[in-house]
Amino acid sequence: MSGDFAADLKDLAGKLTQVESVMDLDALRAQVADLEEQASNPNLWDDPEAAQKVTSQLSHRQAELRRVTDLRQRLDDLEVLHELAEAEGDNASKAEAEGELTRLAKEVDALEVRTLLSGEYDDRNAVVTIRAEAGGVDAADWAEMLLRMYLRWAERHGYPTDVYDISYAEEAGIKSATFKVAAPYIYGTLSVEQGTHRLVRISPFDNQGRRQTSFAHVEVLPEVEEVDHVEIPEKDIRVDVFRSSGPGGQSVNTTDSAVRITHLPTGIVVSCQNEKSQLQNKAAALKVLQAKLLLKKKEEERAELDALKDSGSSWGNQMRNYVLHPYQMVKDLRTEHEVGNPSSVLDGEIDDFLEAGIRWRKQVNAA
Incomplete structure (x- = not known):
């Protein structure tokens, strides 16, 4: 102004x-x-x-x-x-x-x-998966912090969410989690979050109070629709059922209703345990598998073009640092957008990062 x-x-x-x-x-x-x-x-x-x-x-x-x-x-x-x-x-x-x-x-x-969201799938719902990477128990805790960040962001905007699956780590945090956010253009909006998120802090799990760096990966997929025609023959999948569980392995379901599906040709594994019945969990897991196979198909179609691009320009790898010690800052490595209040970001205030990422991606694609 x-x-x-x-x-x-x-x-x-x-x-x-x-x-x-x-x-x-x-x-x-x-x-x-x-x-x-x-x-x-x-x-x-x-x-x-x-x-x-x-x-x-x-x-x-x-x-x-x-x-x-x-x-x-x-x-x-x-x-x-x-x-x-x-x-x-x-x-x-x-x-x-x-x-x-x-x-x-x-x-x-x-x-x-x-x-600016004009991609083929930008107007769809998003299926988000968060995985703990390097950093041991701190990484598992970090993955859970990111899960809370995105769920809080959705809650702030009134966007419905559906947590498909959470795999809890033994000591603290989570190994992985998959959830859906439903609203117009959510995939296009959240797709700029895909990549590795890095946390630097004094570890709450280290008796000597040392600084720890940990990593978690965020994957964002468009929800599949009937028009996508991603057919999965029954012979290409293995379906395993098991009991849903919560933190520490505590049983939260007395029947084998949770479902894990392995896509044999690719080795992709998905699971769902939040629904009440085995059939509902299988249907939800199949939708996630279809989304992953759709993305894989599109990636293969773009492979030749992507090979011509400078790998250093890829925004799908490490993309944001969250520093809690020795100073306070969250900085996006692609857009250079940064704030000095990590607690607000981790509480779901990420709109400025999303906007900066969308504008940055548009410029990169236009170049």
């Missing part, structure tokens, strides 16, 4: 106009009208799965349209409010207008970032 209210308001209105153009509001209104017509069909719920998809898409598109039209209305109202405050010399109203301008600028920036 330049401090010149009228100029800042004009610039913001221009940015919103660009966003509206990219979003193609006429096409969005047409989509909403078409989905509303489908939703009003009295036979819609004859196919519950298809009905759920229609109603979910309708809700998302309506929210998207409402979001941008509300921003435009607030900008128009703000111009009137500021003009009245200037004419009457009302300092309180001027301060209110300036505060609203700041809020609107942040919301328009966030909407602009949304328009």
